[in-house]
Amino acid sequence: MSRFLITAIGCLLLAGCQRPAKPPALAAKAYGAALTEVSGGKQVVGAGTVLDQPVVVQVNDAQGSPVAGALVTFHTAGGASATPDEGLTGADGQVTTTVTLGGGAGRYQITAATRDKSGKNIELHLDEIALGYQQTLGRVLNDRYCARCHDPESTAERVSNHDNLTAKPHAFTEGAVLNAMSDADLTAIIGHGGPALNKSPEMPPYGYTLGKADLDALIAYIRAIADPPYRQKGLTYAKN
């Protein structure tokens, strides 16, 4: 009798363990075959703040047409959060969520996931960038001094000067080029102008206008938004 009881209790406990801690409140009504980003990736905001634009993803079937009623869940890490963290796709196959990034500066990965008919997990990763204090200062300087030439896109308030230059300035997101430049090189070209690195004098010197802290802030910003991401080279120390 007691053996039977123990077995029964054990089975119950096991069943309890298998259930997810928080059962999804929503049940999928349909299943797609692919998950794509509509908008909202690669945004740059201050640490701990809400992304300016919501994150929108779309579930498509194998033919590429939108699927309504598919369940999409959003996973975040590092103190970031998505509200709501799950949702069913609408008639256009899309789900929208608002993302708040964590308090630390850096890159945050938002993972959107849905399941296909066979139950296989389909994931989509979106990178969002949170700027720390120094990088925010860099962004202010960028908007004021650099963006007019280095940002090839014009806005309603600012016409880009990018295409008027003989040597085309690199956008600060061009990690492929800028990650290869050391902090010292960036300091030299910003502070002393293009000729400091045998480049075009169309890049003027800012070292007489901006201070060392300003230059450091700009470089921190450039590093923060680089794509592919900038990875700091390992430090080497003199032997003590």
Add this chain to the structure above:
Amino acid sequence: MRPKLQALWQFLFGDSARAFGTLSVILLVALAIAPAKDRFREWTRYQRQYLRLIRGRGEAATLQRRYQGGLQQVWMPELGVTDRCGTCHLGLKEASLSDVSAQPFRPHPPIPHALTEFGCVLCHRGQGPATSAEEAHSSTLAWEQPILPARYLESGCGQCHWNSIEGTPQLNLGRKLLARYDCVSCHVLKTPDGRRLTSATDAPALEHIAEKTTREWMFAWLKNPQAYAATATMPNFQLSDADARDISAFLVSQSTPYLPPNIATPPPVGDAAAGASVYGESFCASCHATTNAAGNVVGGDVGPELTRIGSKVKPEWLADWLSNPKTYAPDTKMPHYRFDQKMLGPLRGFLEAKTDSDLLANVHLDAATPAQVAHGKALVTERGCASCHEINGIKKPDNFAPELTQVGSESLAKVVFAPGMPHTLPDYLAAKIRQPHTFPGSKMPQYTFTQAQIDALVTALLAQTERAQTLPAALRAAGPPESHYRPAGKAAQLMADMNCFACHAINGRGGDMAPDLTWEGSSVQRRWLVSFMKNPNTLRPALIRRMPRFNVTDTEAETIADYIMTVYQTPTFDAGDLDASKFTAADVEAGKQLFYSKYACQSCHIVDAQSDKGYIGPTLTQVGARLSAAWIFHWLKDPQALRPGTIEPGHHMSDADARALTAFLMKQNREVVKK
């Protein structure tokens, strides 16, 4: 059982010697509890973890030398700071730990102050003297100050920095919004030196409102200002139809005629298409926004949005306003344009055609009854309309809403939270701004702020702390003292008429939309200035907002030019310092080389309209006829010295280079000479 217990009792307390021994052992154990508890404190665990972390690193020896164990405390009585954060946050000052992201060992990002200067809680909040992680960071029963979420951190800067500094964009935005959305008209907000923040929006006076618009429009506007103009700064008071009807009835009844009207017979309404070009040429869009064909609201935000202006204003009033706005509103920012009849007709046509048939389609108001007017007056008083607007018969209320000077350190015990919201001050402030009506008894109207605007407003409010009021005055960075500069004479009248100060600053007074004119007399040549006043051509092709044409007479242009040339002179150099007639052809040639090769000025400026393309800085095709040689020379030497904040980078160039470039630039006066 019982015999066993008795035996134990006998064994421990059988005789006095045994009892003494047993009690001594109990006492000893009790005394050991306190030191043992101390030994196993939470922070000692963090310190051991830190030592393990640094042990494996290349710079271990340096880190080990700089490590200090035990409780670390920073005490600054004059700032009211007692911090023990450094006890666990051991890597704060170690820049070499930049790859460590785990707390509590992450290094502090670089900031403009030394970390030891102000301690931690001044900016981050939390409980400085606490010695456990939970008590330091979250609010407990005894202590209610949790750590401030990172997104409001700039509020810490705002406790000393009452001026606008580059490092705090969010705080600056928040303070701007407090003034722009007139929060400071109902709430008192003071800086520690006792100055009250003032409104920056000039809500219109309503004393003659019935001359300007209809009761139906007032009703629609009161119901939902954003339905008329998405960019409207007036909040939604969520009035019922009856309340909006009664307020509009009262506003019409209190309105008085204004005298004298500018024109007896307004010019006939002209062609709207021709009016569109008058609107464009006059650069009305520098201050006013309209919805363009693509549905985007474009234009400045100094004046109201004009997308549906034709559904708002009465045609006679519009004609009168356009011919001279100062008669209706003497303090308006709108300049007196001196339009002639030929421009006024089409401009009327263009603006009156900007209607929206949906706006007033469902508004049907019967004639107002005296009871409605009386009720409207009561509502206007109750809602505090006179805090922002001038209204006949109603005095501006004092302290209409709670004072916010120290709202950033409001005790949570005094805050009434809405049900279901987190009990922290930032959450309360954000919720109150986002949805004031969820708080019972709140008179605050509904605004339409974005999340970023709410974050900025909360940041600005959190800077209003009790501590900010008591910090040593030497730490305080106050904003620039308010300038009461007034020009004199006939030119002053003209400058007031054209509202130069709405866009230009002179001697610390005025706007920042257009260049500072404090030293304009040293900069430009009189002949150019006169022609520019008559017909402001475009100096900076990339600018969206430009100087309007005020249609001044020759005499008026010369009066202003003479005043500027005489009064607005820099003390740093003399305009006659550099004699342009002494430049040689060789100087000019050398300058050209420098311009195109060494300094690559063509990346931002155009000298030769055929080949140069840069359009960040002003076009320089006629610069030799526009600027004085001495100004160009000194500008090239150090632009920021002449106009602080200009984006032209200083090149630190030699006198010889600056002289040659000046010679080249002074030659750029062809077109004017031809005429």
